[in-house]
Amino acid sequence: MTADLVRVLVVDDHPIVLDGVTLAVHHTSWLHVAGYARSGREAVAAVDALRPDVVLLDLRLPDMLAPEAVHSLRKRSPESKIIIFTAYPDHAALDAALAAGVDGVVVKDTAREVLIDVIRRVVSGERVVEVDHDTSSALVSRKLREHGLTRREYEILRHVAMGQTNPEIAAELGLTRNTVKTYLQRSLEKLGARNRVEALARASQLGIL
Structure with missing residues (x-):
């Protein structure tokens, strides 16, 4: 798998995230940040143009939540792997994103090595969820009751x-x-x-x- 260059599209409305991801993959020879999008609509246009191997997708975008974006991205580029990259692992939209068929989930404060490993495993065909989903589901249930x-x-x-x-x-x-x-x-x-x-x-x- 590492013999081929893996091209990553980063979808997030915070420029600092792009800087962080770029830094994280800088010393990884088989990874390359191919592009950056600030919204769901920009992401759809970007996958059309770039056909990335991996889309690193924020859970909360200015124009839509990740589940809606996943639906559109899958239509445009079904071969691209989609990994949710979020600062809100307890957000209820995570359940919907998983139901929409994302390939992985990782939190933004994770170690560089974990992010790289999640990308590697997802590209290899695994589905990787690096959050405590049982805890997330419990929080969703509490919010629904409220x-x-x-x-x-x-x-x-x-x-x-x-x-x-x-x-x-x-x-x-x-x-x-x-x-x-x-x-x-x-x-x-x-x-x-x-x-x-x-x-x-x-x-x-x-x-x-």
């Missing part, structure tokens, strides 16, 4: 965050369209939102998505 949301309502919101329509959600979860609509309406009411966009924004603010 705001009166059920697991099913949360599941519907996750799929909405990934850009799916009601019919698509219904087909994937084995529900009727009316049932999906009902769950979504209940979520909007509990979050004090008038529409999907407001609901996702509110859920993100609360750390639910």
